[in-house]
Amino acid sequence: MNTTLLNQQIMTDREFERLQTLSFGTSAEASIVIAHEIADLIRDKASKGENAVLGLATGSSPLKVYDELIRLHKEDGLSFKNVITFNLDEYYPMQPDSVHSYVRFMKENLFDHIDIQDKNIHIPDGTVAMENVYSFCQDYEAKIAAAGGLDIQVLGIGRTGHIGFNEPGSTENSRTRIVTLDAVTRIDAAPSFGGLDNVPKRAITMGVKPIMQAGRIIMMAWGSGKAPIVKKMVEGDISMQVPATFLQKHDNVSVYIDEGATENLTRITTPWLVREVEWTEAMIKKAVVWLAYKTGKPVLKLTNKDYLESGLDSVLSTKGSAYDLNIEVFNMLQHTISGWPGGKPNADDTQRPERAEPAKKRVIIFSPHPDDDVISMGGTFQRLVDQGHEVHVAYQTSGNIAVSDDDARRYATFTQSMMKTFEFDSAESRSKLKEITGFLDAKEEGDIDSLAVRQMKGQIRRDESIAACRYTGIPVSNVHFLDLPFYETGKVRKNPVGTADIEIIKNLLTELKPEQIYAAGDLADPHGTHRVCLDAIFAALEELKTEEYMKNCWCWLYRGAWHEWPIDEIEMAVPMSPEQVLKKRKAIFFHESQKDGVVFQGTDDREFWQRAEERNAGTAKLYNQLGLSEYEAMEAFVRYHFI
Incomplete structure (x- = not known):
């Protein structure tokens, strides 16, 4: 694509995307780019005798960024001695040595592997007494200001649209404070805590205001699970209900996403609304299916008027009439349906999804x-x-x-009973089962299962x-x-x-x-x-x-x-x-x-x-709405x- 066309494409995207959004094939590719931008800042500041002040995030989103920064330190000599960091948030209450604390997270995933000075690391304190939280938060922001402000703030986005732990309802002027976590945020954290009941209900978080005061903001979102909230953040109106939309007011923000996270963006779902597209077979199928659902009509009932009124005159021109186009797409859809997933023997497989031969695969x-x-x-x-x-x-x-401790204990107890009933127990077996039940009885929240327990659960x-x-x-x-x-x-x-x-x-x-x-x-x-x-x-x-x-x-x-x-x-x-x-x-x-x-x-x-049943029934229903045969499930x- 030439430069003029590329610029036109970017400008057209901006009609829908209100933030600079950079998509990559994988999160690993994007993370390397982010890490190198951070590294460039650190080196540039060091060459001037200045500190690089970084706002850091936790969770799964920045992990590969931290991995690359560690590699740059160990293999390329990147020094972090001139780096000052401020983390976004911490659960409250939370002991710093807890397996769930962000202090421990940052140590294990970054700080313990680089040469950053301990005095330059700042993470909200999950042990501060409640009566001192307000003054602690004020002091936290004062330390950021004293360091010269954040040069780069790294962010992830929660499914609620939170940045840091600024949940829906947070204002643009919110400061560092203690907050109550949204139910969705706690549910998302539940696997790491071994269950929802163990997830703290509150956290200390940097506010929207200090985040927005950073000189540069880098937002990351990976996977199709984040696609819906990415669309709201990038294309939606600014709203307290999606705090990440406040980033639209910042003049130096880049949103890094992988292929999965792009799935709901207009340029992916309906690219013909964004720019001129090449009408390949796959793109034609995509457009006609979209139009059918938009109009609520089966494919074979779409009219020239439907196409023209929905901005699809260019796809209509590829066949000349809705009649011919509809039949072509209907046949494409029909040919995907097969009760022979391994191929139908002794049959013409030209229009079937799988080969007839070999007949037995x-x-x-x-x-x-x-x-x-x-x-x-x-x-x-x-x-x-x-x-x-x-x-x-x-x-x-x-x-x-994914096996609960209760299930493991139940099976261990059952095995002990069976051994006694049928008199086939041995000293070794009794010892192993005693080891398992003893570990489970003494296990505390956050403990990693012993090898014997993992083996039993497996x-x-x-x-x-x-x-x-x-x-x-x-x-x-x-x-x-x-x-x-x-x-x-x-x-x-x-x-x-x-x-x-x-x-x-x-x-x-x-x-x-x-x-x-x-x-x-x-x-x-x-x-x-x-x-x-x-x-x-x-x-x-x-x-x-x-x-x-x-x-x-x-x-x-x-x-x-x-x-x-x-x-x-x-x-x-x-x-x-x-x-x-x-x-x-x-x-x-x-x-x-x-x-x-x-x-x-x-x-x-x-x-x-x-x-599974509702998903399979839903797929069959969608096919039926397009005018295909009605099935129970697909x-x-x-x-x-x-x-």
Whole structure:
């Protein structure tokens, strides 16, 4: 694109986007750019004999930025001796040595790995007496001013639109203070605290006013889970109900987002409203589907007038009439629907999503956790088995941290009782069970499970997975537990994907030589287990793609219990009958440890089977609204082209 067209595009985007918004393929790519801007500031200030004053954030958003700053320090000699930092917030009350404190977070993720001076580190004090909080907050802002003000303030955004802990209702002139946390914020923090009841109800936060006084503001938002609030922040009106919108009044703000976080922006959802687009087949499908939902009409009932009144005259001109365009898009949608996810034997597969040959395929279903397979694609799973394909399931992680202590204790007690009843106990077994129950009895909030407890919790999930597979018709010999090392930290935060993780996946692919792969393509959280598991699969496929057996392998991506692919992106939709929906539900029920108030419930209090059924029914309804056949439910997939 030439410079003139690029400038026109940016100006057009600004009609919708009121903040400079920079999108990257991944959060890692964006984080490196941010870290290097911070490093440049530090070096420039050092060359002048000045301090660099940084406002820092916590949470998952800045982690890769901190990782890159640490690398720059260790490998490129970046010194932090001239750096003064002020953190945005801290839970209240909170002891600094607590596993949940932001003091500990900053030490573990940045400060302990660089040469910053302790006297230059400032974090709100979660132990200050309530009667002294007001004066502490005033003093905190005075220290910022005495340091010369913030050169750069790094921010993440909460799903409520908070910056720092300035929740909805915060004013533009709010100062550093103690606040009550929004329910959504506390729910989002619950996994790290081992449950909502353990999350503090209050926090000390830098106010909107001191944040806005920073010379430069860098906002980060990663993953499709942040896409709705990113749209409000970037395109919405300034409002106390979305405090991040106050950033629109700052003259030096950049919003860094990854691909997932762009999903709701106008330039992504309806790019033809922003600029001239190339009317590819995919873009035509996207526009016509959008128009159908906008008008409330099935695709085949759209008229020339509908197109013209909605600014789609240019797409109409590609075919000349709504009649021809509607038929083309209707056929595109129709051809995605298939009751033969492994391909229909002895059939013309020209217009089918999957190949007819080989008629019997070797299939690997990769499941990040030990229940994602049946929750996300249980109906398709069953179809593949019933249609005679050789189906293997590969559980990528143990899922042990998602088993509650109560469940672990219950299984340990049950095992002890069984050993006594059938007189097969041994001194070693008794000792191990005593170790497990003793640890659980003494465990305090924030403690990391012992290895024995993690092993027991992992075994619980293994046995549940085997039971679900057996019900579906998968022999135990086709069930593979990969236990990828990145997951086994015992903590909510996992390690980055490593060579060992990739090698384990490569070894399985090399052993089985599949013709079809299914993988979880859920991008809601770029630091989450699903994304790390997907990255490991992608890396393995990249390394193996030149192998002869991989040239006949297709990879399909499914999504998890919370999100579904947009209709215009779906390339294979597998319909389900009412009976198949019930069978899928029963397969999910075998995962008993994940029922009735699971450890990581999130903001959705429905059980997994309810979320899955409502999502699948919703997909079928959306297809029906477009004029396609009415089905009870549908599971959707997008193909990943790695060759």
